[in-house]
Amino acid sequence: MEDLLVNQFxxxxxxxxxxGVYGVIARKNTVLVLMSIELILNAVNINLLTFGxxxxxxxxxxxxxxxxxxxAAEVGVGLAMVLIIYRNRSSVDLDDIDSMRG
Amino acid sequence: MLxxxxxxxxxxxxxxxxxxxxxxxxxxxxxEIGIAAVGIAFTLALxxxxxxxxxxxxxxxxxxxxxEGESAAVSAPGQExxxxxxxxxxxxxxxxxxxxxxxxxxxxxxxxDGPAVMMLLVVTTVSLLVHIYSTDYVGGDxxxxxxxxxxxxxxxxxxxxxxxxxxxQLIVMWELVGVxxxxxxxxxxEEKANSDxxxxxxxxxxxxxxxxxxxxxxxxxxxxxxxxLETNAAxxxxxxxxxxxxxxxxxxxxxxxxxxxxxxxxTWLPDAMAGPTPVSALIHAATxxxxxxxxxxxxxxxxxxxxxxxxxxxxxxxxxxxxxVLGGAGLAFxxxxxxxxxxxxxxxxxxxxVMALGIGAWTAALFHLFTHAFFKAxxxxxxxxxxxxxxxxxMKKDMGGLRKWMPQTYRTxxxxxxxxxxxxxxxxxxxxxEILAGANQLGGSxxxxxxxIIGIVGxxxxxAYMTRTIWYTFFGEFRGHGQPHESxxxxxxxxxxxxxxxxxxxxxxxxxxxxxxxxxxxxEHYFEPKGNxxxxxxxxxxEFSLAIAVGSTIIGLAGITLAYLWYFRGLGPHGITERNRAxxxxxxxxxxxxxxxxxxxxxxxxxxxxxxxxxxxxxxxxVLDGIVNGTGRFATVLGxxxxxxxxxxxxxxxxxxxxxxxEGGGQIFRQLTSGKVQQYGALLFGAAALFAGVIILFV
Numbered sequence: 001m002e003d004l005l006v007n008q009f010x011x012x013x014x015x016x017x018x019x020g021v022y023g024v025i026a027r028k029n030t031v032l033v034l035m036s037i038e039l040i041l042n043a044v045n046i047n048l049l050t051f052g053x054x055x056x057x058x059x060x061x062x063x064x065x066x067x068x069x070x071x072a073a074e075v076g077v078g079l080a081m082v083l084i085i086y087r088n089r090s091s092v093d094l095d096d097i098d099s100m101r102g
Numbered sequence: 103m104l105x106x107x108x109x110x111x112x113x114x115x116x117x118x119x120x121x122x123x124x125x126x127x128x129x130x131x132x133x134e135i136g137i138a139a140v141g142i143a144f145t146l147a148l149x150x151x152x153x154x155x156x157x158x159x160x161x162x163x164x165x166x167x168x169x170e171g172e173s174a175a176v177s178a179p180g181q182e183x184x185x186x187x188x189x190x191x192x193x194x195x196x197x198x199x200x201x202x203x204x205x206x207x208x209x210x211x212x213x214x215d216g217p218a219v220m221m222l223l224v225v226t227t228v229s230l231l232v233h234i235y236s237t238d239y240v241g242g243d244x245x246x247x248x249x250x251x252x253x254x255x256x257x258x259x260x261x262x263x264x265x266x267x268x269x270x271q272l273i274v275m276w277e278l279v280g281v282x283x284x285x286x287x288x289x290x291x292e293e294k295a296n297s298d299x300x301x302x303x304x305x306x307x308x309x310x311x312x313x314x315x316x317x318x319x320x321x322x323x324x325x326x327x328x329x330x331l332e333t334n335a336a337x338x339x340x341x342x343x344x345x346x347x348x349x350x351x352x353x354x355x356x357x358x359x360x361x362x363x364x365x366x367x368x369t370w371l372p373d374a375m376a377g378p379t380p381v382s383a384l385i386h387a388a389t390x391x392x393x394x395x396x397x398x399x400x401x402x403x404x405x406x407x408x409x410x411x412x413x414x415x416x417x418x419x420x421x422x423x424x425x426x427v428l429g430g431a432g433l434a435f436x437x438x439x440x441x442x443x444x445x446x447x448x449x450x451x452x453x454x455x456v457m458a459l460g461i462g463a464w465t466a467a468l469f470h471l472f473t474h475a476f477f478k479a480x481x482x483x484x485x486x487x488x489x490x491x492x493x494x495x496x497m498k499k500d501m502g503g504l505r506k507w508m509p510q511t512y513r514t515x516x517x518x519x520x521x522x523x524x525x526x527x528x529x530x531x532x533x534x535x536e537i538l539a540g541a542n543q544l545g546g547s548x549x550x551x552x553x554x555i556i557g558i559v560g561x562x563x564x565x566a567y568m569t570r571t572i573w574y575t576f577f578g579e580f581r582g583h584g585q586p587h588e589s590x591x592x593x594x595x596x597x598x599x600x601x602x603x604x605x606x607x608x609x610x611x612x613x614x615x616x617x618x619x620x621x622x623x624x625x626e627h628y629f630e631p632k633g634n635x636x637x638x639x640x641x642x643x644x645e646f647s648l649a650i651a652v653g654s655t656i657i658g659l660a661g662i663t664l665a666y667l668w669y670f671r672g673l674g675p676h677g678i679t680e681r682n683r684a685x686x687x688x689x690x691x692x693x694x695x696x697x698x699x700x701x702x703x704x705x706x707x708x709x710x711x712x713x714x715x716x717x718x719x720x721x722x723x724x725v726l727d728g729i730v731n732g733t734g735r736f737a738t739v740l741g742x743x744x745x746x747x748x749x750x751x752x753x754x755x756x757x758x759x760x761x762x763x764x765e766g767g768g769q770i771f772r773q774l775t776s777g778k779v780q781q782y783g784a785l786l787f788g789a790a791a792l793f794a795g796v797i798i799l800f801v
Contacts, residue, residue, distance in 0.1 A: 025784045033780075098777030 009050040017043035030085070030092040034078045041071045103146070103153040104194040108212040110146050110222060111261035113139045114229075118254040125247035130237070132247040136254045137233045143261070144226035154219040158191050158628050190633045191215070193331070197267055211267035213330055216629035217399050217468055221264040224475045225389050227603075229257045231596035232384040235483055238592040239380055239490060249289060249378070256282035260389050264396065268328035269318045272397065276314065276361070279390045280307050286385060287377035299376035306370035310360020314397075317353035320346065321404065334403035334635035347408030354401065355418055362394030363449045364456055365426045369698050371449055372433075375441040375495075379486030382441060387448050387482050388475035395455045399468055402459070406637040411462045415545045416552070420460025424556040426453030429696065431563035435570065436692040439495045440485045443571050447522065448478055450560060454537055457557065461550040463540025463644060465626045469611050470537060472625070473521070473529035477604035480518035480597060487511040487593050488575060491586035497574035500582035504575055507586040510594045512576050514601040519568040521604040523658050524561055526651075532608035534561060535651050539644035554650075561654050565661025573669040613646030 016039055023036025045064040052060015086092050117139030125132020197211025233253060240249050259278035266272040281304075288300030322328055324346050325336045336342050358364060363371035374386050385391070398405055398419070409417040430450030437443045451474050458467035485495070488511060494500035505512040521528035524535070534557070541554035580586070588594070611625035626643065630636075694700065774785070 021787050025780050025787065094779055097779065 006050055006054055009046060013043045013046040013050065015043075016040075016046065028093050028095060030082045030094055030097075031079075033094065034075060034082065037078075038071060038075065041067055103149045104157060104214055105196060107146070107150045107194070107214050107219075107222065107265060108196060110143045110150070110226070111258050111265065113143045113146075113258075114254040114261065115258035118251050118258060121247060121251040121254060125251060131250075133233070133237050133250045136250040137230070137237075139254060140226060140230045140233050140257055143257070144230045147222040147226040150214070151219055151223050154214070154216075155628050157194070158216075161191060191631070192633065193218075193631065193635075195267060195331070208270060208328065209268060210271050212265045213267040214265060215631045215633075217396065217631065218265050220468065220472060220625075220629045221396060222261060224472060225257065225260050225264060228384055228388040228475055228479050228600075229253070229260075231479070231599060232380045232483070235383075235486070235593055235596045236378075236380040238590050239486055240378055245289065249286070252282050252285050253380075253384070256286065256385060256390070260393070263393055267330060269321065269330060269333065269401070270328045272330070272400070273311075273314060273318060276357075276393060276397075277311070279385075279393060280304065280311075280361075283307075283374070283381075283385050283390055286381040287374045289378050289381065290376075293376075296376040299370075299373040303370040303374045306367055307360045310357040310367055310394075313353040313356025313360075317350045317357065320350045320353065321401075324350075330400055331635045334401065337403040337407050338634065338637060342407075344407065347404055349408075351405045351408035352418060354397065354404070355422060358394035358398055358419075358456060359422060360394075361397075362391050362452045362456065363426075363430075364394070364422050364453060365429050365449075366698060368426065368430065368449050369695070369702065372437075372442050372445040372695075375439070375445050379441065379482060379489065382445070383479045383482035383486070386445065387478040391448065391452060392455070392471050392475070395452065395459065395467060395471055398456070398459050399464060402464055403635060403637050405459065406462070409460070411460065411545075412637070413545070415550055417460055420457050420550060420553050423453045423455070423457025423460050424553050426450065427457060427556055427560040428563070429453075431560050431567065432692055433695055434563075434567040436689065438498045438574075440488065440497050440501070440571060440575060441482070441495050443497075443567060444478070444481050444485060447481075447564065447567065450564065451478065451522070454534065454557065454560065457553055458537040458540060461537075461541050461553055462544045463537055465611075465630050465643060466533065466536035466540050468629065469625050470530075470533035472610075473533045473604070473607040476600050476607050477518040477521035477529060480514055480600035480604055481522065483593070483597055483600065484511050484515040484518065485575075487589040487597065488515075490589055490593065492582040492584075494582065497571065498581070501575045501580075502578040502582075503580040504586060505577065507580075508576075508588045510588055511597065514594075514597040515576070516572060517601045518604050519572060521608075523565040523568055523662065524654060525658065526655055527608065529604050529606070529608035531651075531655070532611060532613075535646075535654060536611070536613075536644060538650050538654055539647045542647065542650060543644045558654055558657050562657045562661040565658040566665040569662050569665035570669055573665070577670065615646040615648075 020036045020039030020041075020043060023039065024033050027033050027036060045067055048060040048064045048067070050060075052058065052064075082092055085097065089096060114136070117135050120135050120139075121132035125135065128134060193213055193215035195211060195213050197209045200208045200210045202208065233250070236249065236253065240246055243249060256279060259275050259282060263272060263275035263279060266275055284300050284304040287303050288297045291297040291300070318328070321333050321342075324342045325333045327333065337347055356367075359367040360370075371386060371391065375382055377386075405419060406412060409419055411417060411419070427450050430446045430448075430453055434443045434446035434450065437446060451470070455467045455470050455474070458464075458470060488501065488504060488508065489495050491504070491508060491511075492500045517528070521530045524530040538554055538557045538561075541550040541557055543549060612622050614622040616622070691697070774781075
């Protein structure tokens with residue numbers, strides 16, 4: 001019974017992760033890409049919490065809390081950058097941002 | 103002291119380096135270092151002698167038990183009696199491994215027995231006196247320091263030769279004394295005659311060294327050891343074949359002929375007089391030239407068995423010595439150079455020693471070596487003193503009447519000459535008499551009678567030519583220039599010491615017929631080896647013979663008288679060499695030194711050097727040049743091939759190819775860096791997925 005529950009949680013994490021990856025790769029809007037990254041991070045959080053519960057260890061929960069904090073900071077920085085890019089280029093389309101082209 | 107006698111050669115060796123490095127800075131230019139080192143060596147040699155005498159008289163207690171134990175263990179009839187009859191005196195030995203090669207330990211060490219102890223004393227005594235003498239004689243010379251450095255090196259190597267334990271060590275020291283001789287003969291090398299003489303001495307000695315090396319190698323292969331004691335013991339106990347010993351001893355005789363100035367390789371020794379006189383006294387009269395005799399004395403068992411000395415009445419060693427006695431004495435008559443007279447006299451006296459060894463009179467030979475070292479060194483130093491005063495060695499042109507001006511030199515010279523001639527009771531009388539008695543009594547049937555006659559004739563000639571020398575040098579009218587003067591104390595004192603030794607040295611081996619037991623035959627008692635390495639079993643000593651002693655004295659006196667009448671009184675057929683054809687022919691032969699130099703330089707060398715030079719030239723043109731040119735041509739071809747094929751095509755191709763590959767790769771990979779963030783992200787996730795897949799599948 002418990003194994004089934006673990007599998008479902010892991011499956012949820014995996015689906016969430018794949019949606020996030022799809023969003024990161026396929027979306028043209030920078031803000032949506034940032035949101036997709038949040039999805040990936042949360043998929044990881046679910047995995048950590050699941051394995052933490054399975055092992056009876058609080059370390060997984062602690063790590064999840066850390067990641068939530070880091071994700072908040074990351075979103076803050078990321079949105080600030082997007083805002084500056086928009087001011088400079090009047091666009092948040094990722095295809096336009098290719099100054100690192102080799 | 104006996105165990106530490108190896109320090110003695112090390113002292114002058116150290117002094118050599120000290121003089122070389124610091125000599126010029128010393129107040130006396132390095133001579134004080136040499137004198138101090140040799141002085142200490144002399145003191146130690148004396149101490150060694152005293153300990154050795156004690157060692158002989160009171161052998162270590164443990165040793166005698168061993169001998170008795172051995173004879174009891176063997177317990178064969180006769181053996182026991184023999185062991186008691188021939189008391190053994192164990193030599194003192196020390197050795198260390200020098201290097202190891204092919205499973206053979208090459209050792210160096212010290213073999214201290216009677217003859218070694220005796221030679222230590224002789225070498226250090228003469229060397230010390232010569233050092234003192236030299237401070238005056240070569241004083242102010244431009245290579246004064248250098249001179250003393252090489253005197254030290256010579257003393258060191260001679261002492262090293264004396265105590266050498268193995269024949270290999272003997273060869274090394276043998277060559278070292280040869281080098282020192284070469285350097286010191288050519289001390290004044292600016293004059294071509296001197297450097298020629300040095301080269302002649304060196305090269306002539308090489309001829310004999312070939313014999314030495316072959317002989318030593320032969321003995322090594324048959325005995326299996328370089329050790330002198332083992333070699334002698336093996337020669338005596340019959341484990342080495344007679345023919346091997348015969349060949350080895352003949353090879354070694356060649357070495358004796360060159361080093362000890364025996365006919366026919368004696369020609370270098372008179373020329374070696376080009377060196378400074380102290381060198382002649384030390385090296386070419388008292389010590390180095392007796393190295394050959396010492397070598398025979400050291401390896402006496404080899405010669406004794408190889409040449410059947412005890413049972414024959416004629417052998418090569420005695421023949422070489424006998425020829426040299428007469429040949430050298432004959433040449434001494436026609437020399438005008440005082441040092442050359444003495445040089446030929448040395449050749450002749452060395453002939454006596456070799457002859458004595460050849461007839462089996464071992465002790466007599468070494469005894470003659472011992473006494474000869476002193477009076478001949480005295481004669482040489484005396485001639486040096488004379489030449490110091492008149493600045494010449496030519497007796498006929500620049501000397502004469504010197505007894506008035508140089509009384510000290512005159513007296514010592516006459517005393518030493520009398521000792522050389524063998525006037526009773528001076529040193530030469532006893533030693534020469536023992537040789538003659540040996541020739542009369544030793545050997546197989548018929549004894550060595552021929553050699554006794556040679557010895558007596560030689561004594562007669564010695565007396566005559568020494569009288570002639572004294573006449574030309576010290577009597578008559580002074581024919582030189584300026585005012586000769588007596589030499590200083592540093593020259594005269596060594597002369598007197600050596601003259602005194604020349605008088606008394608003979609007393610150490612008084613025959614038992616003339617002295618009480620405690621004083622008779624001391625030399626034989628202390629210095630003759632007693633042991634299984636010395637041919638003692640069938641070895642007998644000549645008895646003192648009054649007839650021979652009186653006879654040889656009369657012959658000597660006759661020689662003096664005849665020469666006295668001829669030179670001092672002007673009697674006899676003077677000018678016969680101009681009038682009589684036979685006499686003139688004989689005189690010319692003597693004047694040309696039996697044409698040996700002509701034989702060597704004009705016939706042998708001239709005939710050999712042309713073909714050799716031509717052969718060498720041909721070899722040079724055709725073989726060496728061919729090799730060199732061929733190598734050059736091959737190198738050119740190889741170089742061109744390398745350039746065209748390897749460098750241009752392989753190396754450059756590889757470099758260009760790798761550059762092109764890098765460029766192509768760059769072109770491909772440059773597509774990836776599009777600058778599109780999502781493309782990078784896709785690559786990241788793709789790679790991560792791939793990595794995850796690998797982990798899942800394989801871990």
